[in-house]
Amino acid sequence: MRNLLPWREPVPPDGTMGEPGTRGRFGEYGGRYAPESLVEACREVDQTFREAWADPGFRGDLARLLALHAGRPTPLTPARRLSEELGVQLYLKREDLTHTGSHKINNVLGQALLATRMGRRRLIAETGAGQHGVATATAAALLGLEATVFMGERDIERQALNVFRMRMLGAEVIPVITGSRTLKDATSEAMRHWVGATGDSHYCVGSVIGPDPYPWMVREFQRVIGDEARGQFAAELRTGVPDHVVACVGGGSNAAGTFAGFADTPARLVGVEAEGGAGAARGRLGVLHGCRSLFLQDDDGQITQAHSIAAGLDYPGVGPEHAHLRDLGRARYVTVTDDEAVGAAVRLARTEGIVPALESAHALAWVIRAAGGGELPSGSTVLMTLSGRGDKDVSTLKELL
Structure with a gap:
């Protein structure tokens, strides 16, 4: 089952994704x-x-x-062949090209x-x-x-x-x-x-x-992704901002950093979780690891085990700001399966010559599904954060393919 919260109009630029205040x-x-x-x-x-x-x-x-050690700014890469197949204009924010291979x-x-x-x-x-x-x-x-x-x-x-x-x-x-x-x-x-x-x-x-x-500090250190991407997208198309901004979500740092660059725009924000680790989509209010947020729990309030083929998404909850964005309707959180993520990784490799991390492949899997199902209208512009490269997942993929 996929818990898909309905779209709502984006909230106005009222300080969303600003400083959380003295109470954090x-x-x-x-x-x-x-x-x-x-x-x-x-x-x-x-x-x-x-x-x-x-x-x-x-x-x-x-x-x-x-700049000198991590290799920023990272490119904004148009996925030309895949875009043609999907009928949308897909752009990849290439965090996989940083030193160490991820955001x-x-x-x-x-x-x-x-x-x-x-x-x-x-x-x-x-x-x-x-x-x-x-x-x-x-x-x-x-x-x-x-x-x-x-x-x-x-x-x-x-x-x-x-x-x-x-x-x-x-x-x-x-x-x-x-x-x-x-x-x-x-x-x-x-x-x-x-x-x-x-x-x-x-x-x-x-x-x-x-x-x-x-949660606030890590988002601020990661907002370089969204700030760069916003400037790059405007320079690439000169049409302002993309229609959709998409990123995978485990705890949610690459998504938070990406969303921060577009929170005050009309862009629709989409966080993509693993089907077996969907804290934002199916979690309940609880406390874990020092914060109050949404976590997978049983009827007694005990944290239940998450599952994902992507180790970085194998977490039973979501960062508190993502829970807040969900409640506001400012961001939507959806899920994809292991099989969908593997299929997306293969498709990106064979159309664009890029092997993504399985975490990032979850975000791409939703883009593929949404484009094929009409949820992304033909011609939509989509910015997706490619949070990491797939070298680390080659052995897993080798066993499955």
Whole structure:
């Protein structure tokens, strides 16, 4: 079953996707539900980020790193052959072409600079698909920091290439053997570890989840995607903004960063979740990993296990700002199946010569389905964030094809 909330007219530019305020809330979502031992650490991160984000020197340092090390700006690529087949004009924001191969580097470089500003010498991170872990290990090596990455044992097995990359970069990778042995449990272990390490370590959260200020801060570090894409789209077509802006959603950082560039426009925002991990589409109000948001739960309120062929979407909830955007009707959240995502990955490879990450293939699968079903009118302009490249998923695809 696909939970498709009806389209509503986009909300006016009233500060949507602005600062959440001192309580760290997006409507009824967000907040700082952290153990007492982490409250002060979160406050320090909040204060330091606010000061840094207002400091032209910090912003300049980050911009230089993004340009010289991460390879920004990333291109906006017209998918010409696929567009002709689908009857829409599809443009891909190529985060797969960043150094490390995904959007994760945008956030991690920002948080690594923040860690050095706070005098921390070690980064702690969780990872599912391994891309955030690789980005964290990369930034740590670049800035002379240590890195400890928690990763579910199941994800270690299916993302062996990224595990090797992290260790080659000098990071310690700690297998998590509890629960589902995937992203949810890796996040839980990373937060538990941070409790005893706040003095010398910064927890580098990889998505728009966690206690305030992380959902807002990560979105701000990722908004470079949306800001770049908006300028590039206007330059490419000179028609203002696309009709639809589409991105995959696990916790939701690439989508939040993309949506931030278009929140005050008439563009329709579409977040695409995995059928087995649809927090925004089918979640219920709850608290997990330090924030109040929408999570998959049983009748007793216990968090249930998510599933996705894409390790980065294998999370039982969604970031609080996405839950708020859903409630506002400003963004729509839909789901696709594993089979649809695999089919989309193959189709992009064979029409455009691009092998996408399976996470990104979910977004493309919805575009293909919506175009074929008439949900995207002929001639519509569609901007889709290609959040990562598919090198890490080759072994999975090889088994299926």
